[in-house]
Amino acid sequence: MRWFLGGMMALQREMALFIAPNINSYKRYAVASWAPVNVVWGRDNRTTGFRIVGDGPALHIENRFPGGDMNAYLAYAAELGAGLYGIEHKIEPSAEFKGNGYLAKGCDHMPRALYEAIDLLEKSKAAVEILGADVVEHYLNAARVERDAYDAAVHAWDRERYLERG
Numbered sequence: 001m002r003w004f005l006g007g008m009m010a011l012q013r014e015m016a017l018f019i020a021p022n023i024n025s026y027k028r029y030a031v032a033s034w035a036p037v038n039v040v041w042g043r044d045n046r047t048t049g050f051r052i053v054g055d056g057p058a059l060h061i062e063n064r065f066p067g068g069d070m071n072a073y074l075a076y077a078a079e080l081g082a083g084l085y086g087i088e089h090k091i092e093p094s095a096e097f098k099g100n101g102y103l104a105k106g107c108d109h110m111p112r113a114l115y116e117a118i119d120l121l122e123k124s125k126a127a128v129e130i131l132g133a134d135v136v137e138h139y140l141n142a143a144r145v146e147r148d149a150y151d152a153a154v155h156a157w158d159r160e161r162y163l164e165r166g
Contacts, residue, residue, distance in 0.1 A: 003091055008082045009094065015082055018070070019079070026113050031102045037101075039107055040107050042096055048097055078127075
């Protein structure tokens, strides 16, 4: 279980695109928003990204990073693959975080925008090993199309913000 957790923690940022697939997915990763922001774990700690709960045979890992807009099949494939990658490579998780996980320092944090998730996945050798090059490239292409369409649009916020300043 510890190596499985270690794999998920080590690859969470690289696999973010599979659990947060849209432009708006990343807006939920904000401090004190009820969504985790830092890649830390704790026992029964709802401020951490990974929460260890239960006892004995009921002990399990709760991954709090995926949002409601994720494709469950892709999210499960990415997270199970990351966990199995952790077992195969014997990846140790960081020490248990105690306290407010939103305030954790010296740890990885979730990407703040789709462009950051794209960059991380583009560099991920582990994602290609886990999901295959064709799958990774397909979802990278979809994310790039989404990013480019968003960047080309003039949004209501832009009009309201800059018309009042003009």
